[in-house]
Amino acid sequence: MPKFIHELSDAKALFETLGAEKNVLPLVIEKDYWVMHCLWGLQQKGFEFELKGGTSLSKGWRCIDRFSEDIDIRFEPSEGLNLTGEKRAHIEARFEFYDAVAKEIEIPGIAVERNRAFDDAKARNGGVSLKFDSYFNPLPELKPEVLLEIGFVRTAPNEPKDFSSWALERTLQANVDVIDNRARAVKCFNPEYTFVDNSKRFAKGSVSIGIGTKTETVHASLCGITMISTSCWSSSG
Structure with a gap:
């Protein structure tokens, strides 16, 4: 049975090798992989979503040469959800939506936590932390998680883009039998x-x-x- 890259015994060595080749920290190579894996996991769970921001521009459109560790994402809102209302009931309903999204997420190798530190007071944004077990010691400038920055700002017009990672591309090139967890046709602003x-x-x-x-x-x-x-x-x- 094929495994995910993060389950391989030589996963750490792979991240280190690619980091040395690209002159970036192995932590960055590792997190680049987890960003892809998290998007794939959301698709497998049946979520409908669209992206904007740095991850969309760098990994989707490949429009900027910058590593983006968080995901600016818009999930399809539940029917009847008021996206802009400022009444207490509207705000509470949006917070409940973020809570519900966090509870529904299930991704192999990921621990899901609702991250209210990212929340906007009027519930225009809500955070969900997707935490993974890293092979490396944490650094203050790099979060030990993939943060979903959920909101309802416009993400249309958009086009479908495939998301891969340095680690998976190298592994597939070497004809290693692993699970192909590329995120396909992700809608990007x-x-x-x-x-x-x-x-x-x-x-x-x-x-x-x-x-x-x-x-x-x-x-x-x-x-x-x-x-x-x-x-x-x-x-x-």
Whole structure:
């Protein structure tokens, strides 16, 4: 019976070898694998979802050269769920939706926890931590989990993209019999619309530069604009 890569006796050595070749930490190689595995697991469970943000741009569209360890995701909301209402009942219903999603998730090798530290006070976002047993000691700059950043912002128009990982690609090239846990046809928000959304965020935040945490928000949006514009259209003439 084939196994998952993370179940192989030489999985750690594989992550270390690829890390040395690519001049990145083995932890990054390992987590790149788990991001793919988690998306595959969600598909196997029958979830309908769409992606936007860094993971969509880097692993889906391959539009930016940046490792993204969290997943900005939109699950199909339950019927009748008010996505924007600010009444107490609306907010509580959205929190209950996030709780229900966490309870439904089952992925081999993953421990699921509801992560309320990511929650927005008005339930516009909700967090779910997908925790895995790492072969390496943790680092403060890299989370020991894949964080699902669940929300209801627009993710259309989108296109289906396949998600793989460095570890799986190398293993398949070596003709090792493992479970193929690539996530196929994941709906990813079109990058040009990400550019538009980030531009709007920058425009809104620019009036408040230097006040509170606005500086960080504006800087992040501007970085996103720069990365997307130079990567996606630099060869378009």
